[in-house]
Amino acid sequence: MKKFNWALWAGFLLSVIAFLSYPLFFVRFAVTRDFPWVNLLLFVVAGALVLIGIRRAFAADRPHPKRSKVAGATLSLLSVLILSSFIFSIFIMSRWLPPSTGAPRVGQKAPDFTLADSTGKAVSLGDLLTSPVDGKVPRGVLLIFFRGYW
Amino acid sequence: MRGIEQSLTQFRESGIRPVAISVDSPAVSSGLVTQAGYTFTFLSDPQAEAIRKYDLVHAGAGIDGQDIARPAEFLLDSTGTVRWVNLTENYWVRARPEQVLEAANKLR
Numbered sequence: 001m002k003k004f005n006w007a008l009w010a011g012f013l014l015s016v017i018a019f020l021s022y023p024l025f026f027v028r029f030a031v032t033r034d035f036p037w038v039n040l041l042l043f044v045v046a047g048a049l050v051l052i053g054i055r056r057a058f059a060a061d062r063p064h065p066k067r068s069k070v071a072g073a074t075l076s077l078l079s080v081l082i083l084s085s086f087i088f089s090i091f092i093m094s095r096w097l098p099p100s101t102g103a104p105r106v107g108q109k110a111p112d113f114t115l116a117d118s119t120g121k122a123v124s125l126g127d128l129l130t131s132p133v134d135g136k137v138p139r140g141v142l143l144i145f146f147r148g149y150w
Numbered sequence: 151m152r153g154i155e156q157s158l159t160q161f162r163e164s165g166i167r168p169v170a171i172s173v174d175s176p177a178v179s180s181g182l183v184t185q186a187g188y189t190f191t192f193l194s195d196p197q198a199e200a201i202r203k204y205d206l207v208h209a210g211a212g213i214d215g216q217d218i219a220r221p222a223e224f225l226l227d228s229t230g231t232v233r234w235v236n237l238t239e240n241y242w243v244r245a246r247p248e249q250v251l252e253a254a255n256k257l258r
Contacts, residue, residue, distance in 0.1 A: 148172030
């Protein structure tokens with residue numbers, strides 16, 4: 001049991017956690033979502049553990065040298081792949097957005113529309129601007145366009 | 151969206167009505183609203199009509215390659231005039247409720 005390469009496995013597991021905890025948890029809070037510093041920090045710790053693990057995997061005193069090297073190489077490679085896909089999806093792919101040069105600008109009238117709400121009732125922009133909020137005509141409407149859950 | 155829901159009291163005090171719009175059907179929106187506990191209005195634009203009018207179509211970006219909306223926020227005053235816009239460059243980075251509220255408090 002003393003020979004079990006815990007640093008290697010812990011490092012690999014931590015990279016999996018560092019990756020998954022962003023969409024599953026840290027995305028909920030603006031401070032950890034806008035810049036994923038917690039996840040990057042987890043990756044740094046994971047990287048350090050994997051490095052310790054590789055050193056150990058390739059040490060001369062391993063009871064099963066071949067098995068140890070294969071595990072070391074495989075798990076460290078997988079960890080690097082996980083980190084790369086994290087960086088790709090958080091910093092690169094998420095920026096592939098259309099420029100929207102024709103979007104209404106400050107000072108322009110917002111285009112009207114009529115769409116169904118979640119109960120199926122038709123609602124127009126005019127309704128949103130005039131129907132009361134807490135008994136008062138709203139001072140404004142915030143339109144939030146989002147990607148949707150498909 | 152969670153941030154908006156958590157700040158709903160402040161939005162109400164500022165007289166601002168938040169409205170979320172996506173290509174999701176009313177059934178999907180209704181499921182999301184129930185599951186996440188959202189209490190503001192969600193509108194369905196499955197044909198991307200409004201999304202097209204606002205030039206926010208992200209062509210083929212849906213799970214089955216359908217057109218969806220790129221994230222964006224618009225604050226309109228009571229006359230329907232745009233007073234504040236946020237077109238994010240990264241879909242993980244969204245307008246924070248406090249930014250919107252600050253802009254909202256400048257409305258008449």
